[in-house]
């Protein structure tokens with residue numbers, strides 16, 4: 001009897017842990033997905049980021065190839081701040097770049113750039 005009781009207790013503890021994590025995790029993923037979707041929209045808007053004019057990436061429609069393809073971005077930019085800096089002001093790293101300084105020239109707002117960073121990080 002006692003053994004059964006402790007088994008039941010252990011099983012409900014596991015269920016509690018699993019139950020809690022399965023409630024929390026989708027919530028977090030959902031918020032991320034929303035930000036990524038927002039970033040993608042701004043990035044593909046011809047009057048906003050228009051990243052697709054110069055960059056190829058998975059699922060891009062009629063991309064240009066003036067810039068490098070956006071692939072494996074987490075591996076290429078382990079530091080998210082460096083990725084944001086590249087989008088904020090690429091001229092800091094390369095004064096002769098044709099990539100527009102989206103933040104410095106106020107082409108995009110900081111929150112728009114933050115959303116784009118999340119999207120680029122998902123590529």
Ligand code: HEC
Nearest residue numbers: 049050051053054066067068076086087094097098099100
């Ligand atoms: C007019 C063309 C152009 C546009 C528009 C453009 N880029 Fe770029 N981008 C470049 C070029 C060219 C480079 C190569 C680096 C350099 O020139 O210094 C680059 C480099 C990058 C890099 C660094 C890639 C690496 O592996 O080093 C990232 C990230 C990036 N661009 C993201 C974006 C995002 C996000 C947008 C849209 C908000 C965008 N770019 C819009 C031309 C462009």
